Amino acid sequence: MNLDEVLALAAERDYTPLERARARRARRQIQQAYAHAVTAGRDLVVDVDPHDPLNTDADEAARIARAAQLAKLGTITWISATGEISWSDEMSLILGCAPGTIRPSTDLLFDLVHPEDAPGVRRTIHSAWREQTVKETTYRVVRPDGTTRYVHCYIEVLIDRFDQPHGIIGTGQDVTDLELARQERDRLARRCETARTELISRDPATGLLTRPRFADEVGRTQRGGSGALLVVAAEPLNLPTSGLDHAAQDRLAAAIAGVVKNVARRTAVCGLVGPGEFGVLLQNTTMASATTIAESIIDSLRGHSFVIGQDRERVRLDAWGGLVRYHDGDDTSSFDLLVDAESAWRQAKRQRVALTVLRQPARPEDRQETCRSRIQAAIAGNSFTLYAQPILDLSLNQITRQEILLRVLDGTGQPVPPSAFLDVAERVDEIWPIDRWVIDHTMELIAHGPRTSHYQVNVSGRSLGDPHLLEHVHDVVKRHTIDPSQVTFEITETALIGNLTQAMDFACGIRDIGCRLALDDFGSGYGTFTYLKYFPIDLVKIDGDFINKIEESRPDQVIVRSFVDMCRGLGIQTAAEFVESEATLRLLRDYGVDFAQGYAVGKPTPVGNPHRALLGSAEIETAGLGGTLRTAIG
Structure with a gap:
C-alpha cells in the first residue's frame, strides 16, 4: 500500500471525537517543533505543513467532553476570558456531590482537593498553561461526607480557532481501587524484602492497679514477709430497667473500688484483677486480722446501695471473698496466689457463704485441675459470645475493618x-x-x-x-x-x-x-x-x-x-x-x-x-x- 492509498483510506474513515482531539494535540506539537526549528535557524529537509487534518468548526472543549462522556470520565472546564468553571455530572459524582445540587467554582474545587495535594495540582495546571502541553496528576479528593477518594486527571489547554489558548479542560477518573491496590503491592513488596523467615499501670475507671501490676506487687511483697491476699467479687442483685452500658459499668466499678479502699487497711494495696473482681493485698498481717478486714469489705458491699444510670436507680450487690495466706519463702508465684484466691471466692459462692479462707496455697495439681474444670465448664455451658468493634481507615476516613x-x-x-x-x-x-x-x-x-x-x-x-x-x-x-x-x-x-x-x-x-x-x-x-x-x-x-x-x-x-x-x-x-x-x-x-x-x-x-x-x-x-x-x- 502506497502513501496515496493510506491517505485515501484515512479520508474515508469516520473518526471518533477522542481521535479528533488527539489529532489536534499532535498538530500543536508539530507546530511547536516547527517554530523552535525556525527560531534556531535549522534547515528543514522536508516541507512541514502544520495543518490540522481533522479541523472542523466544532468546539474543541465540547469534543473532548463528549469523548470523556463516552469513556465514563468526568470533566472540569475553565474559560480564561470569563473565569467561568463548570464540571460534568460524572465529575460531580467523583467529587461526592449530587449532579446539579451545587454551583461549581474554583474555590469549591480546591476546598475538595486534599490540602496536602492542592499545591501540586496548582503547579501542574500552571505548567500545562505555560507550556501548552498535556499534563497528568493523581490527587486526593475529600468529599463533603468526609470520605477520601483518589482521582487521576489529564490537564490540557484549549486552543481556539486562532490557535490561541483560551481555557483548560481536565479529564478525571476515580482510581481509588487502583491506587489502593498499587499501595498494597508496594507494601507487600517491601514486606517480602524485610520479613525474614528464619529462625502500666492503673485502670482508668477505678484508679486501681491493673491485674499485671497488682500481680507484680504481690510478687514483691512475697519476698518481704508473710501476709494474705483477698479477692472480692461483686455482682448486682438487681439491674436498672435500662441495663448497664459501658459507662454505667465503669461508674459502678469505681463506686465499688471506693468502698473496698475505704474499708481496707490504709497500707493495703488494691487492684482490679478481673471484671467485678477486686484484689486486696494485706501485707505483714495475721490471718485473724485479714479475715476481719475481708468480712468487713463484704458486709459493706452487701449493705451499700449504689446509684447508677441516668434514671438514678439504686443497685444492690451480692459479694463473696476468697482469702489465701502466703508465707515468706513459699515457691508459690503471685499468679498462683491470684488463682487460689479467685477459686476460693467461687467456692464461697457455690457454698452460699460470704468468705472462703485458705490457710495455705493450693497444691499445684489441685490448682491446675480447678482451672481446667472452670474452663471446660465455660465452653460446655456456652458462656461465650462475640462482639465486633469497627476499625477506621485513616487515609479513606471510612470503616473498612472489624475486630x-x-x-x-x-x-x-x-x-x-x-x-x-x-x-x-x-x-x-x-x-x-x-x-x-x-x-x-x-x-x-x-x-x-x-x-x-x-x-x-x-x-x-x-x-x-x-x-x-x-x-x-x-x-x-x-x-x-x-x-x-x-x-x-x-x-x-x-x-x-x-x-x-x-x-x-x-x-x-x-x-x-x-x-x-x-x-x-x-x-x-x-x-x-x-x-x-x-x-x-x-x-x-x-x-x-x-x-x-x-x-x-x-x-x-x-x-x-x-x-x-x-x-x-x-x-x-x-x-x-x-x-x-x-x-x-x-x-x-x-x-x-x-x-x-x-x-x-x-x-x-x-x-x-x-x-x-x-x-x-x-x-x-x-x-x-x-x-x-x-x-x-x-
Missing part, C-alpha cells in the same frame, strides 16, 4: 472482657479449646457476612505452637468457602509462645493460605523487634498506653512517630488502639498511622447469631469524625 472480640458471660449473664479468664487459660495450657471456639464461630459469621469486609481475629500466642491450629484454620476456611484475604489473625506481643518454631510455621502457613498476621499491643513487651524481624507481620497495633494520652505526652508522640516510620520502612501497616477523641485522630493521621480503633471510632457491639449476618447489615454510629458518620460495615 472480632470474645466476651465471657458472668454470673448474671452479662458479657465481660475475658482478659483474666484467658490469663488463667494460657497459664494452664487450656487456651486452645477457647481459640478453636472463637475461630469456628468467627468463620461462620464471616461466611454469612459481606465479602467486601475485613475481619481481625485474636489468637493466643500459646495456640500458635499447637501443631493442629494451622490445619484447623485451613479446614474451616475451606468448609465455609471464605476468602482468606478477608481475615487477619492477631497475636498479642506479650502472649506466651510455647514453641517459637511451630509459631513461625503457623505464621508462614497463614500467609500461604492467604490470611494476614497482626501483632497486637505493640510496644508493651520486650519481644517487639524480635517479632518484627523474624515474623511475617502485616499489621502492628500500637498499644493503647502510647495512644490514650498522646495529645499531651511528648514521649508518646516521639515513640509513636518512630514506630510508624519503622513499620513503614519494613512494609508493615500500623493501627492505633484506645483512640478516644477527634484530636487524637487528627494527630495519628498526621503521623501516617493507617488505622484507628477506639471509642472515638465506635464501641464494641454484639454480633448476635451468625446467620443474621449482623456484620453486614448493621449500621455503626461513629462519633468524632467531624460530625457523626453512619456507614454500613464493609
